[in-house]
Amino acid sequence: MIKEFRLPDLGEGLTESEILSWKVGVGDTVSLNQVIAEVETAKAVVELPSPFAGVIRELHEQPGTIVEVGKPIVSFEVSDDAGTPSPGPGTAASSPAAPAAPAGPAAGQEGEPAKRQPNLVGYGAVVESSARPARRPRNRLPVVESVQVIAPVVESVETRPVETKAPVVASVEAQPVEAQSAGTRPRSTPPVRKFAKDSGVDLALVAATGPQGLITREDVQHFLDGRSAGAAPAREAGAAVALQVRQGERETRTPIKGVRKFTAAAMVQSAFTAPHVTEFLTVDVTPAMDLLAKLKGSREFGGHKLTPLTLAAKAVLIALRRNPALNARWDEANQEIVTFNYVNLGIAAATPRGLTVPNIKDADSLSLLQLADALAELTEAARAGKTTPADLSGGTISITNIGVFGIDAGTPILNPGEAAILALGAVRNMPWEYQGQVALRQVLTLSLSFDHRLVDGEQGSRFLADVGAILGEPGMALTMV
Amino acid sequence: MSTDGTGQDGADTPSAGAPSTDAMADIHGQGRGLVQLITPSGERVSHPEFDPWVQDITDEQLCSLFEDMTVVRRIDVEATALQRQGELALWPPLLGQEAAQVGSGRSLRADDFVFSSYRENGVAYCRGVDLTDIVRVWRGNASSGWDPYSINMATPQIIIGAQTLHATGYAMGIQNDGADSAAVTYFGDGATSEGDVSEAMVFAASFQVPVVFFCTNNHWAISEPVRLQSHIQLADRAAGFGIPSLRVDGNDVLAVMAATRVALDRARRGGGPTFIEAVSYRMGPHTTADDPTRYRDANELEDWAAKDPISRVEALLDRKGLLTAALKQQVKDRADAVAREMRTGCTTMPEPQPLDVFKHVYSTPNSWLDRQQDHYTRYLASFGDPAEAVSEEGAR
Incomplete structure (x- = not known):
């Protein structure tokens, strides 16, 4: 027989979770409690153990999909005597007590919810017969039936709240409520409201198909689909390009969420709040590279990870001491400039899940060796996806090492709340002026963006010149500490 | 007393490295080592003071302790899976604390009475609880899982630390009856910050009642590390109440057993309360609704995985030549059977009316x-x- 597994409430009172990945495929034979999927809830990433021993028949949801609690996500073929003897909360759909749950508009009879509602510790009781007493209508908002007959509910025994304006009509065929009357909040659930808000959708414009005019996630999605489909041709026509409008395979639509969404919000906030200035400085770093080679061969540093980034980080920390304005934050709310007397040095890291900027706490108190180890640790944790939230918060200035991608320079966007970010370019062998002649030297470009509210051109320039001076001649550090 | 660094888990010596003055030494104490009888590598180390308390543990009993710990871990893993499968609303895993629970639980007499938190499912197993009853509450089908008097264990307390008051009260009753049984209360490191626990200890000391305060220091009160809650070792808090305390390696089933027996013996002889700090580690989340990776260093987890309570007994049995294929099979069969029984009991439980x-x-x-x-x-x-x-x- 086929058994469905419905997404359970994996935390306490969660309404939805995202399928991150399937660990099994259709046709796979799985044992009881074998991990079949990885799921991310609002609280945690958890592994889903199989509730049955059997063969995977269907995966109902794709990775990356946000699934409502209670929706089937996978079907198993189970031999009749295997699996759990009786359906529990997770498999209630196969219970004979539950009717074939109608979905969509037809489910609105007598105001009965069409599916089990998530509550604090599960997803509520089994939806049973629709023959519930008419005298206790759950819904207090008006439902307008297509025939527009409005009559009071006769058997009402409850004292109705005074704000109830219209009596409820037992809708035999709940039609999608096309528009809510003015002043009435469109009926929906908090997660759907959030989804709509995040998607920039006014719920008042969305046609509801849920019971008693409830706007479901699908309705919002439908509205969004319709809007993008409707808007696209107009734009295309304006451009007068003779392209097919329907071009399914020619583009991929990826929902904006997770780290990408967070990054986008942070970048927009930063780019349009802090007036950025970017300065560039190209430096002959041959002496620094020589120093690096020397250190690598030394007993103290041997075996430790040393890169141009290590020296650049140290140079930044030294230069910051002379230019504290770049280690500061604009506190708009309090109308204050917060100058940090410590440095939490952020390092932009490309991780499997997107861009993160973990920071090294109190980096200014570390020796070069400790700094090198901290950098190695930080990048390793970021790559392994083990960066903790504490690592990600509280940064005071950042470095982005675009050199590792072979890039020379760019305009880095500030990590929100920070006053400066330094982009480190690739170290290249270039013909360069050296002792009055042209020689092949190792050269890199530094790009520094700073928040012009906090940092004037003078301070930013001095800071960048200091960093350049140290990288151009590490011995210059002696003049700065 | 510890030779393997079990006692050097950072949280124990918060003042280490700080400039130490005589006054500070007074406040922080010197920091006690852990009572340990089995090292993480499975070596049986002798201890003149505590060896006598476990000298009656035969090879056969050691095997059965190994079996119980393995079964308890299996119960825990199965229940966690049941939660992920929507069969339980919530589950508080005890992964890593098997020795603390089995070592103490197996030291009790049938007429002793246990007042535990929600995490002592291993103790409940040792008390002989019906496997279905363990999950009844977590499925949301009942407000309590079992009849407390059937196994002399109160149903788990959800309110942090409140059970210590119940235990002290019960122990006052024992005293009035003139019986030689004891009340044992289990709680975590976080509970020691609660007023209830302080009150329970004040009354227990005042009336010198036969109660054992068994604190499993698993290092985390949800996301709060123990070092933030106490600047001294938890066992040293007891001194402030005039209650003698023991600090044992909570991942060492024999050490836990010895300490529990010492405390019970004192209680039965009219010696009053004892506080035991079993230093262990919560390897899993606080509950299935928690994500410890958000606040906990992965390295810490690795360090503690090396001190696993079951693998060290396994190693000891191996050293003694007791870890036979037959024993392994027997333990596995028992764990499988228990898991099966609990799963069936859980999924076929009648819905409440x-x-x-x-x-x-x-x-x-x-x-x-x-x-x-x-x-x-x-x-x-x-x-x-x-x-x-x-x-x-x-x-x-």
Whole structure:
């Protein structure tokens, strides 16, 4: 027989979770409690153990999909005597007590919810017969039936709240409520409201198909689909390009969420709040590279990870001491400039899940060796996806090492709340002026963006010149500490 | 006393590295080592003071301790899976704390009485709890899982630390009866910050009642590390109440057993309360709704995985030549059977009925309650089929 597994409430009172990945495929034979999927809830990433021993028949949801609690996500073929003897909360759909749950508009009879509602510790009781007493209508908002007959509910025994304006009509065929009357909040659930808000959708414009005019996630999605489909041709026509409008395979639509969404919000906030200035400085770093080679061969540093980034980080920390304005934050709310007397040095890291900027706490108190180890640790944790939230918060200035991608320079966007970010370019062998002649030297470009509210051109320039001076001649550090 | 660094887990010596003055030494104490009888690598180390308390543990009993710990871990893993499968609403894993629970639970007499937190499912197993009863509450089907008097263990307390008061009160009763049984209360490191625990210890010391305060220091009160809660070792808090304390390697089943026996013996002889700090580690989340990776260093987890309570007994049995294929098979079969029984019991549990709420309110007839029940029965009847009313109430 086929058994469905419905997404359970994996935390306490969660309404939805995202399928991150399937660990099994259709046709796979799985044992009881074998991990079949990885799921991310609002609280945690958890592994889903199989509730049955059997063969995977269907995966109902794709990775990356946000699934409502209670929706089937996978079907198993189970031999009749295997699996759990009786359906529990997770498999209630196969219970004979539950009717074939109608979905969509037809489910609105007598105001009965069409599916089990998530509550604090599960997803509520089994939806049973629709023959519930008419005298206790759950819904207090008006439902307008297509025939527009409005009559009071006769058997009402409850004292109705005074704000109830219209009596409820037992809708035999709940039609999608096309528009809510003015002043009435469109009926929906908090997660759907959030989804709509995040998607920039006014719920008042969305046609509801849920019971008693409830706007479901699908309705919002439908509205969004319709809007993008409707808007696209107009734009295309304006451009007068003779392209097919329907071009399914020619583009991929990826929902904006997770780290990408967070990054986008942070970048927009930063780019349009802090007036950025970017300065560039190209430096002959041959002496620094020589120093690096020397250190690598030394007993103290041997075996430790040393890169141009290590020296650049140290140079930044030294230069910051002379230019504290770049280690500061604009506190708009309090109308204050917060100058940090410590440095939490952020390092932009490309991780499997997107861009993160973990920071090294109190980096200014570390020796070069400790700094090198901290950098190695930080990048390793970021790559392994083990960066903790504490690592990600509280940064005071950042470095982005675009050199590792072979890039020379760019305009880095500030990590929100920070006053400066330094982009480190690739170290290249270039013909360069050296002792009055042209020689092949190792050269890199530094790009520094700073928040012009906090940092004037003078301070930013001095800071960048200091960093350049140290990288151009590490011995210059002696003049700065 | 520790030779393997078990005691050097950072949280124990918060003042390490700080400039130490005589005054500070007074405040922080010197920091006690851990009582340990089995090292993480499975070596049996002798201890003149505590060896006598476990010298009766035969090879056979050591095997059975190994079996119980393995079964308890399996119960825990199975219940966690049941939660992920939607069969349980919530589950508080005990992964990593098997030795603390089995070592102490197996030291108790049938007439002792246990007052535990929600995490002591391993203790409940040792008390002989019905496997289905373990998950009853977590499935949301009952407000308590078992009859406390059937196994002399109160149903788990959800309120942090409140059970310590119940234990002290019960122990006062034992004292009045003149019996030689004891009350044992289990709680975590976080509970020691609660007023209830302080009050319970004040009364226990004042009346010198036969109660054992068994604190499993698993290092995390949800996301709060123990070092933030206490600047001294938890065992040293007991001194402030005038209660003698022991600090044991909570991942060492023999050390836990020895310490529990010492404490029980003192209680039975009229020596009053004892505080045991079993230093262990919560390898899993606080509950299935928690994500410890958000606040906990992965390295810390690795360090503690090396001190696993079961693998060290396994290694000891191996050294002794007791870890036979037959033993392994026997333990595995037992764990499988227990997991199967619990799963079946969980998934076939009857759904509670609306009128069940009246069942366990009073043990004697109560006219007020009878009246309410009568009203509610008639109210339910107004819906027609009472079975349908279940969904109505449940879905609200």
